[in-house]
Amino acid sequence: MTSFREFAQTCEVIEGTSGSLDMTALVAELLGKVTPEELPVVTHFVMGEIFPAWSSEEIGVGAGILYNALAKSAGISVSDIKELVRETGDIGKTAASALKKVSSGQATFSAFMDESNDISILEVFERFRDISRSSGKGSQSSKIKHLQYLFNSASPEEVSYIARLAVEELRIGVGEGIVRDAISLAFDVPSEEVERAFMLTNDLGLVAVTAREGGRDAVLSLGLELNRPIRMMLAQITPSLDAAVSDLGTAAIEWKFDGARVQIHKEGDNITLFSRRLENITESLPDIVEAVRENVDAESAILDGEAVAIDANGRPRAFQDILKRFRRKYDVQSTAREIPLILNLFDIMYLNGEELLDLPLLQRRAKLEGCVKNGDSINVDTQYLTDDPEKILEIYNDALKAGHEGVMIKNPESPYSPGKRGKNWLKKKPVMETLDLVVIGAEWGYGRRTSFLGSYALACHDPDTGRFLPVGRVATGFSDEQLAELTELFSDLIVVESGTEVEIKPEVIFEVAFEEIQKSVNYESGYALRFPRLVNVRSDKSVEDVETIGRLEEMYLVQRERN
Numbered sequence: 180m181t182s183f184r185e186f187a188q189t190c191e192v193i194e195g196t197s198g199s200l201d202m203t204a205l206v207a208e209l210l211g212k213v214t215p216e217e218l219p220v221v222t223h224f225v226m227g228e229i230f231p232a233w234s235s236e237e238i239g240v241g242a243g244i245l246y247n248a249l250a251k252s253a254g255i256s257v258s259d260i261k262e263l264v265r266e267t268g269d270i271g272k273t274a275a276s277a278l279k280k281v282s283s284g285q286a287t288f289s290a291f292m293d294e295s296n297d298i299s300i301l302e303v304f305e306r307f308r309d310i311s312r313s314s315g316k317g318s319q320s321s322k323i324k325h326l327q328y329l330f331n332s333a334s335p336e337e338v339s340y341i342a343r344l345a346v347e348e349l350r351i352g353v354g355e356g357i358v359r360d361a362i363s364l365a366f367d368v369p370s371e372e373v374e375r376a377f378m379l380t381n382d383l384g385l386v387a388v389t390a391r392e393g394g395r396d397a398v399l400s401l402g403l404e405l406n407r408p409i410r411m412m413l414a415q416i417t418p419s420l421d422a423a424v425s426d427l428g429t430a431a432i433e434w435k436f437d438g439a440r441v442q443i444h445k446e447g448d449n450i451t452l453f454s455r456r457l458e459n460i461t462e463s464l465p466d467i468v469e470a471v472r473e474n475v476d477a478e479s480a481i482l483d484g485e486a487v488a489i490d491a492n493g494r495p496r497a498f499q500d501i502l503k504r505f506r507r508k509y510d511v512q513s514t515a516r517e518i519p520l521i522l523n524l525f526d527i528m529y530l531n532g533e534e535l536l537d538l539p540l541l542q543r544r545a546k547l548e549g550c551v552k553n554g555d556s557i558n559v560d561t562q563y564l565t566d567d568p569e570k571i572l573e574i575y576n577d578a579l580k581a582g583h584e585g586v587m588i589k590n591p592e593s594p595y596s597p598g599k600r601g602k603n604w605l606k607k608k609p610v611m612e613t614l615d616l617v618v619i620g621a622e623w624g625y626g627r628r629t630s631f632l633g634s635y636a637l638a639c640h641d642p643d644t645g646r647f648l649p650v651g652r653v654a655t656g657f658s659d660e661q662l663a664e665l666t667e668l669f670s671d672l673i674v675v676e677s678g679t680e681v682e683i684k685p686e687v688i689f690e691v692a693f694e695e696i697q698k699s700v701n702y703e704s705g706y707a708l709r710f711p712r713l714v715n716v717r718s719d720k721s722v723e724d725v726e727t728i729g730r731l732e733e734m735y736l737v738q739r740e741r742n
């Protein structure tokens with residue numbers, strides 16, 4: 180049994196380390212020494228996660244609950260906690276400092292007891308699971324009690340990490356890339372194989388356990404499983420149709436539908452739908468479930484497609500309308516009548532017990548066409564094969580005329596690569612490029628807008644460290660109504676408040692348009708956006724979709740070439 184103290188000590192060392200190789204070695208050492216039962220938990224904890232991404236379990240602890248639990252454990256007021264947060268700028272330090280005061284007065288901490296009283300990693304996890312399962316009336320106070328128990332059973336160095344974990348913000352700079360390499364190092368499995376297993380299972384905890392128990396062979400045999408979502412294959416932007424043709428030669432051209440991604444798992448009559456963020460959205464889309472049941476002739480299948488909300492003329496409606504459907508938990512049937520959807524299927528990854536990922540696109544396509552009967556709300560649209568940019572331009576214009584986004588230009592020979600954004604799928608849209616950035620902060624407004632959060636701080640992702648790097652702020656493009664909605668949305672994600680400045684847990688993605696990307700010393704990313712404006716709040720996307728620093732750099736260089 181490993182104590183949480185050991186985990187906290189390792190986190191502290193990692194926090195003080197800057198090179199990613201050193202960090203990987205420290206994580207590998209940690210993964211190598213915990214028990215098999217602890218391994219999946221530690222794998223997630225070290226990334227600041229409690230449950231795997233695909234799991235529907237969520238801890239549901241925001242600043243309100245955490246401040247309350249800390250205040251109660253330390254015997255001080257919530258405003259004292261807020262004051263400490265302002266002073267330290269960090270919830271972990273706040274927790275340590277608030278509870279240190281208690282420990283000097285009364286010996287509540289195990290630090291003053293025998294080491295055998297140390298709380299274990301699994302006990303912390305079990306408490307977190309209890310917290311996630313507290314629901315309904317009284318759940319708030321039950322969550323607070325569980326947290327209080329944890330705070331009062333741990334030493335100041337541990338409470339700091341318990342507090343950070345409770346809000347899933349460990350801040351030690353360990354992301355999926357480092358954990359993947361650490362698993363590879365600890366259990367001697369090539370990093371690409373760990374990565375592939377991760378993309379198929381979506382669970383690094385499972386991959387770590389498999390690697391440890393069965394080595395490379397076991398990792399290689401990890402595959403698709405029905406009802407467990409796999410990462411979606413992603414597309415890269417192509418600057419022009421000519422460039423796409425010179426990259427791919429003869430290509431498979433499809434409309435780029437203006438909708439939201441859906442992954443469909445069919446097992447007999449049991450249909451499960453996942454969103455791009457891999458959330459289970461089956462309950463919200465009964466019409467799609469029915470259409471798949473009726474029109475997909477397969478005992479079992481995993482399919483990929485885009486759900487489009489259509490108006491009376493069959494044209495795509497605004498993106499917001501699709502989100503209304505995806506998020507709906509009640510009045511589902513009437514919303515389905517109000518906003519009908521059509522599912523455009525474009526890929527198949529699994530059919531009747533056979534994994535199809537490594538088949539070339541054209542062969543997967545034939546299997547898809549073979550098992551889907553087009554209907555009112557399900558469609559496998561035309562795919563064109565051509566190397567003629569003129570022909571592609573024609574298809575592209577038709578797609579735009581029909582109200583869609585542009586075209587997808589795909590390599591006909593390519594496998595389905597889960598989670599990969601590469602040259603095998605290229606996308607071309609007419610609008611000026613937008614960036615998907617994560618909101619990491621905001622500011623309370625003034626005048627008429629004092630009760631609204633505005634001026635949102637945006638960040639891109641650094642895959643090497645797992646950190647989010649600021650690229651500027653967006654303050655235009657919002658209606659009052661939208662600001663009110665966003666203020667409510669962000670109120671649960673506030674990590675620290677200081678004056679009118681608010682730090683926000685990175686979870687919400689803004690799609691932002693801009694005039695150009697500039698070099699800047701004012702932001703940690705080294706870049707800033709000129710005239711950024713909000714295009715959409717992308718609640719279908721998650722932090723994995725956030726633009727990388729490499730991508731910003733690339734866009735900056737391309738822009739410099741063009742001007």
Ligand code: AMP
Pocket residue numbers: 411413414433434435436437438439440485525587606
């Ligand atoms: P973007 O969201 O701009 O990165 O573009 C990629 C997205 O386009 C995918 O995630 C899908 O949701 C969507 N899409 C629409 N039509 C297609 C298609 N024919 N093939 C693949 N993706 C498509």
